[in-house]
Amino acid sequence: xxxxxxxxxxxxxxxxxxxxxxxxxxxxxxxxxxxxxxxxxxxxxxxxxxxxxxxxxxxxxxxxxxxxxxxxxxxxxxxxxxxxxxxxxxxxxxxxxxxxxxxxxxxxxxxxxxxxxxxxxxxxxxxxxxxxxxxxxxxxxxxxxxxxxxxxxxxxxxxxxxxxxxxxxxxxxxxxxxxxxxxxxxxxxxxxxxxxxxxxxxxxxxxxxxxx
Amino acid sequence: xxxxxxxxxxxxxxxxxxxxxxxxxxxxxxxxxxxxxxxxxxxxxxxxxxxxxxxxxxxxxxxxxxxxxxxxxxxxxxxxxxxxxxxxxxxxxxxxxxxxxxxxxxxxxxxxxxxxxxxxxxxxxxxxxxxxxxxxxxxxxxxxxxxxxxxxxxxxxxxxxxxxxxxxxxxxxxxxxxxxxxxxxxxxxxxxxxxxxxxxxxxxxxxxxxxxxxxxxxxxxxxxxxxxxxxxxxxxxxxxxxxxxxxxxxxxxxxxxxxxxxxxxxxxxxxxxxxxxxxxxxxxxxxxxxxxxxxxxxxxxxxxxxxxxxxxxxxxxxxxxxxxxxxxxxxxxxxxxxxxxxxxxxxxxxxxxxxxxxxxxxxxxxxxxxxxxxxxxxxxxxxxxxxxxxxxxxxxxxxxxxxxxxxxxxxxxxxxxxxxxxxxxxxxxxxxxxxxxxxxxxxxxxxxxxxxxxxxxxxxxxxxxxxxxxxxxxxxxxxxxxxxxxxxxxxxxxxxxxxxxxxxxxxxxxxxxxxxxxxxxxxxxxxxxxxxxxxxxxxxxxxxxxxxxxxxxxxxxxxxxxxxxxxxxxxxxxxxxxxxxxxxxxxxxxxxxxxxxxxxxxxxxxxxxxxxxxxxxxxxxxxxxxxxxxxxxxxxxxxxxxxxxxxxxxxxxxxxxxxxxxxxxxxxxxxxxxxxxxxxxxxxxxxxxxxxxxxxxxxxxxxxxxxxxxxxxxxxxxxxxxxxxxxxxxxxxxxxxxxxxxxxxx
Numbered sequence: 001x002x003x004x005x006x007x008x009x010x011x012x013x014x015x016x017x018x019x020x021x022x023x024x025x026x027x028x029x030x031x032x033x034x035x036x037x038x039x040x041x042x043x044x045x046x047x048x049x050x051x052x053x054x055x056x057x058x059x060x061x062x063x064x065x066x067x068x069x070x071x072x073x074x075x076x077x078x079x080x081x082x083x084x085x086x087x088x089x090x091x092x093x094x095x096x097x098x099x100x101x102x103x104x105x106x107x108x109x110x111x112x113x114x115x116x117x118x119x120x121x122x123x124x125x126x127x128x129x130x131x132x133x134x135x136x137x138x139x140x141x142x143x144x145x146x147x148x149x150x151x152x153x154x155x156x157x158x159x160x161x162x163x164x165x166x167x168x169x170x171x172x173x174x175x176x177x178x179x180x181x182x183x184x185x186x187x188x189x190x191x192x193x194x195x196x197x198x199x200x201x202x203x204x205x206x207x208x209x210x211x212x
Numbered sequence: 213x214x215x216x217x218x219x220x221x222x223x224x225x226x227x228x229x230x231x232x233x234x235x236x237x238x239x240x241x242x243x244x245x246x247x248x249x250x251x252x253x254x255x256x257x258x259x260x261x262x263x264x265x266x267x268x269x270x271x272x273x274x275x276x277x278x279x280x281x282x283x284x285x286x287x288x289x290x291x292x293x294x295x296x297x298x299x300x301x302x303x304x305x306x307x308x309x310x311x312x313x314x315x316x317x318x319x320x321x322x323x324x325x326x327x328x329x330x331x332x333x334x335x336x337x338x339x340x341x342x343x344x345x346x347x348x349x350x351x352x353x354x355x356x357x358x359x360x361x362x363x364x365x366x367x368x369x370x371x372x373x374x375x376x377x378x379x380x381x382x383x384x385x386x387x388x389x390x391x392x393x394x395x396x397x398x399x400x401x402x403x404x405x406x407x408x409x410x411x412x413x414x415x416x417x418x419x420x421x422x423x424x425x426x427x428x429x430x431x432x433x434x435x436x437x438x439x440x441x442x443x444x445x446x447x448x449x450x451x452x453x454x455x456x457x458x459x460x461x462x463x464x465x466x467x468x469x470x471x472x473x474x475x476x477x478x479x480x481x482x483x484x485x486x487x488x489x490x491x492x493x494x495x496x497x498x499x500x501x502x503x504x505x506x507x508x509x510x511x512x513x514x515x516x517x518x519x520x521x522x523x524x525x526x527x528x529x530x531x532x533x534x535x536x537x538x539x540x541x542x543x544x545x546x547x548x549x550x551x552x553x554x555x556x557x558x559x560x561x562x563x564x565x566x567x568x569x570x571x572x573x574x575x576x577x578x579x580x581x582x583x584x585x586x587x588x589x590x591x592x593x594x595x596x597x598x599x600x601x602x603x604x605x606x607x608x609x610x611x612x613x614x615x616x617x618x619x620x621x622x623x624x625x626x627x628x629x630x631x632x633x634x635x636x637x638x639x640x641x642x643x644x645x646x647x648x649x650x651x652x653x654x655x656x657x658x659x660x661x662x663x664x665x666x667x668x669x670x671x672x673x674x675x676x677x678x679x680x681x682x683x684x685x686x687x688x689x690x691x692x693x694x695x696x697x698x699x700x701x702x703x704x705x706x707x708x709x710x711x712x713x714x715x716x717x718x719x720x721x722x723x724x725x726x727x728x729x730x731x732x733x734x735x736x737x738x739x740x741x742x743x744x745x746x747x748x749x750x751x752x753x754x755x756x757x758x759x760x761x762x763x764x765x766x767x768x769x770x771x772x773x774x775x776x777x778x779x780x781x782x783x784x785x786x787x788x789x790x791x792x793x794x795x796x797x798x799x800x801x802x803x804x805x806x807x808x809x810x811x812x813x814x815x816x817x818x819x820x821x822x823x824x825x826x827x828x829x830x831x832x833x834x835x836x837x838x839x840x841x842x843x844x845x846x847x848x849x850x851x852x853x854x855x856x857x858x859x860x861x862x863x864x865x866x867x868x869x870x871x872x873x874x875x876x877x878x879x880x881x882x883x884x885x886x887x888x889x890x891x892x893x894x895x896x897x898x899x900x901x902x903x904x905x906x907x908x909x910x911x912x913x914x915x916x917x918x919x920x921x922x923x924x925x926x927x928x929x930x931x932x933x934x935x936x937x938x939x940x941x942x943x944x945x946x947x948x949x950x951x952x953x954x955x956x957x958x
Contacts, residue, residue, distance in 0.1 A: 090237065135232065141236075148235060154851060154852070155438045156230075186891070199891070199896075
């Protein structure tokens, strides 16, 4: 999916959202119908192109694993919650829900992001990839394939996040060293303790021998 | 029905059957279940460590948009004993609306005095944790002494060491939080729950009991489970709340704890602090072990160490004196956590032994070899495959192995030696665990005319690759590939099964699966023999084939199955009843000392690098040798062993539930200030599984996490030459120990 980050149609920038959110907050306090002009700073043109969202559900469309999916969510809903609770895309997991553990990692335009720390409305018009995209029919992407081969998962709840983060590192740099890949996994936490097996997977993906 | 002598699959490395589904996010955990018309629920919790409820006003909340139902579990006048105690649950159409409704509730509390620090509660007489007259803050949890301890204990002592050691409360931190989805049928008679649990049938039963309905009316499903570690054995109060809310709303309800709730109320490993006095004679034989320890099980009761196993492993010390006190605090009740009591015991014992060895100028490995408990003579005669009969042999072999793996003899140096600010050190510790299996674990196997094989039971896969364990055993007996076996677990309607606690699942299920597979094979032969004009005794299994020995004919599996015609073959297998096992020694020996067993030994060596200027400890290598009897899946065993080491390194260096003295609240109910290691914080982990097939299957879950923290503690002592007494061994505590070698900060 091609889209320009600068185009107003590509979604909502954080700044746009905050300004629109201010308007929404105003309407909550009883000034429903207040126009966006009231939010404009003196000397700035009225931001009439900014869509007003919330507090009620707003229709959104997300491009998930190459499919356009539509739903309606309140603007406060995170990308993670929109995917899990509204679109039934549950490969991204909710664990810490505040940008520490990486279980919610998805790729946004190829970059790994914590989907718990981004609003769903911000993700519109951007290509979102989750772990579910790493299997095509019965054919596994090499990253999950190595996770299976070396048993780099136990309960598996953190695994899709690790897999997506690792896929993102290797997409960005197909010649990544094991060190590079480990760097790229620093934002992910596993509780069962599968790091040793993950290293086996990483070395294999990087075509490096591990141990004598 | 012993285990096959010739093992084609057992003991090899088999990839987990559900690995692809898990790693690509297609596996549906309880947290991932989305039912049509599903509501979301949240729980209102007490913000005070100890308080009485004065009033609860829910009127505004019940008018908020999307509100569906409310269920009260506390009422005005009730006393609540910890921050996080439940008041009520509320369901709404969306999670956002459930949060809004929760925020609209007004509660008035009368705060009461509280304790959240062990040492303070121990000192304060007669106040205030609450819970009625019988609820003293400090309760004796064990007091024992060998005869004439005072006269004899230190008589032959060549060296005596006395010091304090301890470890803080930690959290299970299951990545999938506790919780479930509850759905009643249209008549509100039958309840289905998708629960994150280590005990599928028990969860269904407990809910049936709670609602006073027949057990057959509640079904529990746990296809995938995101971590339990001992904290998830039933629906808990949130399960009751979710099911109540679902009934009242006449809609399915999902209630999963959030991260803060998970850490605050989802379970904790209790603390243990103790004064240890240990003495050895001039031969380095430990003559006396004296421990006076305490720990907090939270607001509940119970010991926080394994009292009878102090000293740990070295149980043949002649003079022992031990005392333990449980110190109640205003925080959640402790739950079983991966080898309950054992890591604490190991820290209290193994660190004291190293300190004593240093005083004696003895190498820690020599110290341990000298003090290993002997093989028990009675056990050698009566139960030769048991831990008691083999412990000295097992530990000696393990120490020899791990010593070579780690290059101990070349690397080890006397404590504190080495130049420069970065010091390296090696430390060793031993552990033991039971890990016995039991029934009932009925397993049903169906062989279809198309060659398909289905294996069903209600047991659960916590991440242990239990599906794969079943597939390996069935495939071994039927001559198939594990991938050919369809395994269904985690549904209560498949009958009873034992909860997955205490490393009992693999030894509890494996013999039953073996029995079922043999019964299925025999039933299959009985069905096809007449159609092939042969006797059952003429048939046998070869890989991928049924062999007709009479005609010297090899029939491919599918062709042989086609002879079943319209009727699939079904067979079940299960443990004998407890009465049968008690009455029949031969049967008991078969099931509990050859098919399965209990009691394992393990030895670990840790290597650390300590920066004496910053206090930062980096664990660089851990070598782990572990006995688990008969290895079913070597790949899965190694994973669990390495995972245990990771949890042990976390316990040693990072984890601690920190409670604020003034508010009584947990200040790090999260994953940023509650520290868990990432991949770059982790040592290289070298696992060696000892395969002892003659012993039968023994559990692997708990043992490999037990001795890691003590080994790390000993490695730090070896590196810097002073003991850091209290875990986790944070930079602050390392620096304090370096500054005040006679006793570091807690």
